[in-house]
Amino acid sequence: LPAPAAIPGAEPPAGGESLESLGLYPVPGEPDWAAGFSEFWQPGEAGAQARLARFAAGALKAYDAARNTPGIEGSSGLSPHLRFGEVSPRQAWHAARAAAKGSGVETWLKEILWREFAYHLLWHRPEMPQRNLRAxxxxxxxxxxxxxxxxxxxxxxxxxxxxxxxxxxxxxxxxxxxxxxxxxxxxxxxxxxxxxxxxxxxxxxxxxxxxxxxxxxxxxxxxxxxxxxxxxxxxxxxxxxxxxxxxxxxxxxxxxxxxxxxxxxxxxxxxxxxxxxxxxxxxxxxxxxxxxxxxxxxxxxxxxxxx
Ligand SMILES: Cc1cc2nc3c(=O)[nH]c(=O)nc-3n(C[C@H](O)[C@H](O)[C@H](O)COP(=O)(O)OP(=O)(O)OC[C@H]3O[C@@H](n4cnc5c(N)ncnc54)[C@H](O)[C@@H]3O)c2cc1C
CATH class of the missing domain: 1.10.579.10 (DNA Cyclobutane Dipyrimidine Photolyase, subunit A, domain 3)
Structure with missing residues (x-):
């Protein structure tokens, strides 16, 4: 494979400074609004797989009815893991199909497809984040x-x-x-x-x-x-x-x-x-x-x- 072209701004900083000290990767400071997040999320592949396994063995079957009730844990909570590639949509799809049958699974698989549809739209309409799709x-x-x-x-x-x-x-x-x-x-x-x-x-x-x-x-x-x-x-x-x-x-x-x-x-x-x-x-x-x-x-x- 040819060497990748340099991405402007992605070169390591000269002089040993960290990217953070240059303000390129800002992290929460004071106040740190994300301080409590670890109670809810375990970032990384292990956390993603654990959540998928828990959902597939539990709430998935009743997803159809429970997904609209915000006061209970009726959905998978996989969105940040999918977003960061810690679990793939294909893994999630096959795990769900292997775990159960019925309307709960069918409805959940459709949600995975909504995500694909959003990517399809962004690919074909890259202006979507800023501009109305309907002029x-x-x-x-x-x-x-x-x-x-x-x-x-x-x-x-x-x-x-x-x-x-x-x-x-x-x-x-x-x-x-x-x-x-x-x-x-x-x-x-x-x-x-x-x-x-x-x-x-x-x-x-x-x-x-x-x-x-x-x-x-x-x-x-x-x-x-x-x-x-x-x-x-x-x-x-x-x-x-x-x-x-x-x-x-x-x-x-x-x-x-x-x-x-x-x-x-x-x-x-x-x-x-x-x-x-x-x-x-x-x-x-x-x-x-x-x-x-x-x-x-x-x-x-x-x-x-x-x-
Ligand atoms: C105004 C608004 C903004 C949203 N912004 C985001 C966002 O930035 N990132 C994001 O992942 N989702 C977004 N969603 C879609 C949806 O709310 C979340 O994906 C969902 O709440 C995540 O929770 P879950 O993982 O428990 O979902 P589940 O119900 O378990 O669904 C499984 C997966 O399907 C995908 N999915 C579900 N619903 C949708 C949907 N409507 N569109 C696209 N994918 C979907 C997600 O990857 C989700 O993890 C937004 C919805 C609304 C109305």
Missing amino acids: EFDAFPWHPDATLLRAWQQGRTGYPIVDAGMRQLWQTGWMHNRVRMVAGSLLVKHLLQPWQDGAAWFWDTLVDADLASNSASWQWVAGCGTDAAPYFRVFNPVLQGEKFDPEGAYVRRWVPELAKLPKAFLHKPWEAPAGILAAAGVALGRAYPRPVVGPAEGRARALAAFG
Whole structure:
């Protein structure tokens, strides 16, 4: 084989400095937001194989039903390992097929294929990470707003299922797929923030941040992707919470300031009577925010802009 051509910038630094000291490979400093990640992840091939084996022997069979429930471990958690090549999609595919039969396996294999589809799209449309796949979205009236974006990033939108997801992301580097869709929808539809801002935050914070899957998924959420949901599909963050986190296990875990609210109000604390809020120790508007944009107003704004 011919010697590989030199890649500009990839030469070892002269003078013995480390790449890190030159700022080329920045690692978390103070504060180190990734300090708690080792509780959730074991990077490397051994960790990947252990997780695949555990999933194949356990949650795989019931994946069909359990994958949409963020309060339980219903999916494989293999995404960072797949992202970094610590397990290959072929290994995962064959391990799953050997372990079980039925709708759980079939549905899971389709997810592996969604990943392949995202790579196919990125190969054919390399502009996908930045530009709308559907050009008619280029004139879309976004309302960039740094305060709204910050509230979303920090898990302080006032919508408990979204805030739980954004905090799970910050604390573990991962977010449940259902909640990624709901949180993404809130950002681009209710809050009218450009999908690229959401994708950039996920890119910075996800341990499975993957240029193909992240870009394709954000374009799907925004409606400008190839297989995009129709514009009038605006996820209702309250109904999504009530449907997929009915007992509130997920919200109570990641938004502990709401943990004592009864489930009737857990996904819409602003509707709870003052006495119930007081009994649960929830100071709405102080310890936990009211919705940054009201549910009906957000939906109406989205439909007007996307219509
Ligand atoms: C807005 C948004 C951004 C996303 N960004 C990423 C990302 O940066 N990296 C990433 O790997 N996934 C991304 N996804 C897809 C999906 O959320 C994750 O792959 C999944 O949550 C990972 O958890 P898991 O390993 O338990 O998945 P499982 O449900 O166990 O699925 C198995 C594998 O299939 C692949 N997969 C599953 N769903 C999808 C999908 N919709 N698109 C592409 N591949 C999929 C993943 O590699 C995953 O590990 C994104 C989804 C959304 C809605």
